Amino acid sequence: MAYGSYVVMHDINAQIKRGSVFVIMGNSGSGKSTLLRHMLGLQRPAQGDVLYDGTSFWGMDEGARGAQLRKYGVLFQSGALWSSMTLEENVALPLIEYTDWSASDRKDIVQLKLALVGLSGFEDYYPAEISGGMRKRAGLARAMALDPEILFFDEPSAGLDPISSSNLDQLILELRDGLGATVVVVTHELASIFTIADDSLFLDADSRTMRAQGNPKELLEHSTDAKLRAFLTRGASSAETAARPKIS
């Protein structure tokens, strides 16, 4: 993955199983969000490809790519709600564009989705009129509007208090178990990672590539990679104590 001639990441190879929760983790600046953008089709890989059920995404023509994109639901970091529309209009827009349901059906669906995230009654509010946490939840309602097969979350716990963060984790598990959705989460919240992840990918900013893949609990038990252990134990086994002047 590159921006012009600056290579952000190289040699990322991973497989995500349908119906599982896949976590992309790494330190700040390790290219997690860039990887997510590549998976969403917002950016083309400098080398390599993204495959869905074995079919190449970039090999498809535009129409097929559009159809593929409709199977995704994305929650951006701060919700990315369209600021000139109310919450109801935000959630309804994907429905208007891609279904031919009647207005009253759409209204019912929108109310349902907003209720699922605990925002019943806020349909007519504009994004600027609600709190950051509520904007995130509204963004999630919109991501789920078309009942997507794959959900992508970009740092969902950023800015959320511990209770909301835990509720969000439970919601992610519910989406996996109840709806059979595949969920890809970019995060560095350890509590969430250990709660929800079936499989994960660890990206490293220094070597600009992936360092490990697997279930986080198993990685914690079996991995010998120093950086990964430092990340998963919150620095308790730090790799950075060597080669520094001794100040005794």
Next chain:
Amino acid sequence: MTGLTGWDSRLVAFINRCVGLCRDRNMNFRSDGLPEGVRRLLRLANAVPENKDARLTATEPGFLARLAEHAIKGWQDAKGLVSFLGENVLAFLNLLRGRAQFRWADAFLVMEQCGPQALGIVALINCLVGLILAFVGAIELQRFGASIYVSDLVGIATVREMACIMTGIILCGRTGAAFAAQLGTMKVNEEISALQTFGISPLEFLVLPRMVALILIMPFLCVFADLISISGGFLVSVSMLDMSPTVYFGRIVHAIQLKSFLLGIGKGTFFGFLVAFAGCLRGMQSGSSAAAVGEATTSAVVTGITAIVASDGVFAVLTNALHI
């Protein structure tokens, strides 16, 4: 360290430099006699080794290098412009075929914002321009006893040039900047990425309504500007030159030919397209920070005004050659 009553960061900074010197000479540093607070700060300051790659080298590029950078940037700018124009044409063709993700409600909303809500400032500026034209014309023509031709001057200059240029420039500062700021801020908030992930083309959904709205509203604004400007000239003629209204408006009607009027409206519509194009282009090209949105807005207005005046020059040459 004995006799130390109090200390502040200067002590810590001095000791830290000593630590640095020791590190360079590969010596160990002992901080036994220092106060506990100082020792903790020293440990913290030395916890993360210096990132040697992060230091920025301050080199001032030479004149040729800067010239080359400008040239490359200009070339990429031109490529971006042409590519945006092409995408817009394709989106417009989609609209004609009825297959664009375009909402007329959005276009009407923009039309309301740049039409009726702009009437005040359009009226003010054009009235004053008509006034100024008549005033300047009167001063000069009075010397030849030809002050009756002031009405012809105001009529022709307004309808052919001044109304459409002034209205175009007003709209550029008012609406072009607004488009750039709106789209730039949407880019910062990732709203444009959100549209793309839903497979909604930002061009068809955001840019096209704005362009259609401005192109449709400009002819009306130009006619309005024409009328107000002529009225401004009327005020001067009646008060300064004692011209009677019948004479003034009679001469105006006589002097303005249909082709001049239509030319003015046509140019105005084209300027509306330029304003919307510049505003939307810079907005979509905006970077992801507050400063970048400001730059995009400024660039939109500058690009728009330059385009308007440059194309007006081209039109002047063309119409002269074609004797319109």
